[in-house]
Amino acid sequence: MSFKENLLEKIKINRLAKQVIATIGPPDSDRKADRNSMRSLLEMSTYTYRKERDLDLYLRDAAAAQTNILVLDNDLAIYNTFVEDVALRKSPTVKEMISIRNVIKILNDSDVVISKKEDSVKTIQQECIETLDLSFDESDLNEIVKDGCASLERDYAEGVIESLELFAEILEYEPAPKAFKISHHKGFGVLSRKESGEIVFGPMVIYSLIHNSLNLIDRQVGSFDKEAIEFIHQIASQKEQADAEGPDVFEHLKQKALRQ
Template identity: 50%
Template sequence: MGFRENLLQKVHIDRLADQVLRSLRPADPPQRIDRAAMQDLLDLGDYEHRHERDLDLYFRITDGGGKQLIVVLDNELKLYHTTVEDVVLRKSPTVKEMVSIRNAIKILNDKDVVVSSKSDTLRRLQTELIDALDLSYTPADIEAFEADGRQALQNGYADGVTEVLTLLAEVLGYAKAPKAFQIPHHHVWGAMVKNEGIEIQMGPIVLFSLVHLTLRMVKQPISTLDKAALTRFQQVIRGEAQADLEGPAVFTALKEQVLAQKPRIINPKAE
């Protein structure tokens, strides 16, 4: 796959991981893991699926001794390094198996075979999937983003504009706007810094209106503690003040920011 396809795949992986992570957060009453999203992530990897008793297991062989990395798809989301038979014994034992003292010890204590659980397992899988992607790019790749974005904006194709902005934001490390900068019926991205306390700085900020199909950029970072800057930001949103850049020029500015970055790779692997 080319850079665009690989980057879209990374965005897809990150979104699925975020879905699963939200379902793992403590809640009252406790919520169940987003099984569908987690299953999609596992399917993207080279894990094989096997149903044993009441367990959904995803595994791959890691050594010649028969041991495997095995993810049990349940609310604990444990990753084991052992055999399928051992996991089945520990997670879903029969009455006959529980009679054995040796088995009982295994069932009560799995620290010797558990590699990770819950969010740690999720992040491990997410990293594995992203590391398998070639996320290096050339100036031509980014120039193609600019051209596609300009064309989509000219044609009033909101989904096309959103996709290109999503990709450019991914390359630049821009985040989706926190609550203080969110606007109804807009997609908002920007470079974000969380300072001590409650202060958040965001900027440059890119705003795309899904209603009017207008694209704007505010270049200067805005602090959530700077009332004057926030007031001007609201004026830009309402059309009472002009943004620093508007229309296709926003794509050009984003392209130039990307091309000024080095190295030209996202999430470079450690050598």
């Protein structure tokens, strides 16, 4: 796959992992993990699906007798053991429960569990990303710039946002936090937080879904600075001039990515 395709894959992986983690509750919680999103994430990994009894298992190395095995249930536990051992511990038969040794295994799986819940999701997420070639050169970035500019010219919002998301991934930009969100706009930028609790956002790019206008603000703005935030709104509504506008924004992001 091309660099752009691999980067889009990474964005999808991160999005799925975030969706799953958001549904995981604390111990003894009634909240259910998002199994559909987790299944989609596992399908992007090198893990192999296997049905055992009533269990949905995903094996890291299907050819090995002992391997890492994720059980797709609410705990999302990853075991390092045999398939038969996981079946015994998670879905024992009446005959198996007669054995005291088996009962001990069923009641305590700490000897074979590597991780659970959020930690397991992050493990699969990282393993998925490690399969991708994310190296790039200027020609790869030129492709993103070209697609973004063409989408901007055609008033194709989805294409503009895709190119912005690709550069945001490369530059580690975050979506605009609540204090900087503007209705009917998409924003990405550098996000940090001061010890005082103030959120600092910027440099940032802002795209208007209604006016198809793209602006760059090449400075940091604190969430407590109401005057500066109002200035951002003025730029977004095209009442003030940005540091870069339109296609120039994509070229600016490309040069920043090359320097990085």
